[in-house]
Amino acid sequence: MDHIDHILIVDDDREIRELVGNYLKKNGLRTSIVGDGRQMRSFLESNTVDLIVLDIMMPGDDGLLLCRELRAGRQRTTPVLMLTARNDETDRIVGLEMGADDYLTKPFSARELLARINAVLRRTRMLPPNLTISESSRLLAFGQWRLDTSARHLLDQQGTLVALSGAEYRLLRVFLDHPQRVLSREQLLNLTQGREADIFDRSIDLLVSRLRQRLGDDAREPTCIKTVRSEGYVFSLAVQLLEPTL
Numbered sequence: 001m002d003h004i005d006h007i008l009i010v011d012d013d014r015e016i017r018e019l020v021g022n023y024l025k026k027n028g029l030r031t032s033i034v035g036d037g038r039q040m041r042s043f044l045e046s047n048t049v050d051l052i053v054l055d056i057m058m059p060g061d062d063g064l065l066l067c068r069e070l071r072a073g074r075q076r077t078t079p080v081l082m083l084t085a086r087n088d089e090t091d092r093i094v095g096l097e098m099g100a101d102d103y104l105t106k107p108f109s110a111r112e113l114l115a116r117i118n119a120v121l122r123r124t125r126m127l128p129p130n131l132t133i134s135e136s137s138r139l140l141a142f143g144q145w146r147l148d149t150s151a152r153h154l155l156d157q158q159g160t161l162v163a164l165s166g167a168e169y170r171l172l173r174v175f176l177d178h179p180q181r182v183l184s185r186e187q188l189l190n191l192t193q194g195r196e197a198d199i200f201d202r203s204i205d206l207l208v209s210r211l212r213q214r215l216g217d218d219a220r221e222p223t224c225i226k227t228v229r230s231e232g233y234v235f236s237l238a239v240q241l242l243e244p245t246l
Contacts, residue, residue: 004029029225032047051120054082056082081117082103084105084106092160099165139242149173164214180234182228183233188204
């Protein structure tokens, strides 16, 4: 039986969440709806979802706090698409910093939301172009790090697990597929988020900053991800495929 993607909609506006839920159902998705953070937590304790549509402006715990909570817990790799009622760059930037995979500004069309959801789901499951990882060589080594592409785990030299959000994982995979090659912000945004950048889009810079923090890379003198002025970023470490330990 084919898998039907399960979408959780978290929004305090009952009309919006029901309209969106019904539209997504009509277009082949399974949907569940909740009205606040408390209901979201309760639902996720006993249910698995493929993507969460999360409103920022809600009473009580807002979407930004909930997104940060998701990224620190069991749902750290579940894609999150954030909704904001204000066309405010600050909301979008903070949401991306908290680990959101994409955002959409209200008012929006249900058709656009569906397109964004499908794009995020595709990106989540898609390996970067030209990168094939077999079951016999699913560990990528670089510097003092290893990335288990099967479990999506980043491991340090001591074997300690470092959690990555879905967006951080995809960006790291793109860099590991193209080491020692300058990649523009436009290329990185297209490969990781499936859309073109506009002149005010800072999401890739924020994502690079987050990934540097995960890798312990000093932004002032980075050794892993270096900035190339006016061009983009380059992953400067050599990358090796390793045989798994039996």
